[in-house]
Amino acid sequence: MKLQLLELEEMRFNAYESSKHCKQRIKAYHDKKILKKSFQPGQSMLLFNSRLKLFPGKLKSKWSGPFSIKSVKSYGTIELEDPASGRTWLVNGQRLKHYLGGEVERLTTITHLKEP
Structure with a gap:
């Protein structure tokens, strides 16, 4: 029973880490697409x-x-x-x-x- 609980906890931790890495990759991809705009008075x-x-x-x-x-x-x-x-x-x-x-x-x- 303890072995099954430890395996379940390990699977949950791996899923959490995988989700975290996926979110970081998606954020980096979208941040690359943002264009910096510069504004000057009179434009x-x-x-x-x-x-x-x-x-x-x-x-x-x-x-x-x-x-x-x-x-x-x-x-x-x-x-x-x-x-x-x-x-x-x-x-x-x-x-x-x-x-x-x-x-x-x-x-x-x-x-x-x-x-x-």
């Missing part, structure tokens, strides 16, 4: 709208902008400024990507509805 950025659900649709872009960086705070916090309105707000740096294009035409459409 143009696009903002990922993950929470915007006002206009659901497959063809709607989830990136908005371009916005300019006003300042870079600690721990990856970026203060963005909208050049059109001058409004500023803080966002996580993980939600930004560099904007490499020129000027963007902001398309607005007006639809007039008639009463039936």
Whole structure:
């Protein structure tokens, strides 16, 4: 009976160690994939709208902008400024990507509805 308990304890310990090594390998793999982004004030950025659900649709872009960086705070916090309105707000740096294009035409459409 004691021998079976010792074998069971040894199997549990081996499974724990194997799981620990597997988690370390997976973490190392994912950490290699993280890209370091550097932000400087004055750069143009696009903002990922993950929470915007006002206009659901497959063809709607989830990136908005371009916005300019006003300042870079600690721990990856970026203060963005909208050049059109001058409004500023803080966002996580993980939600930004560099904007490499020129000027963007902001398309607005007006639809007039008639009463039936």
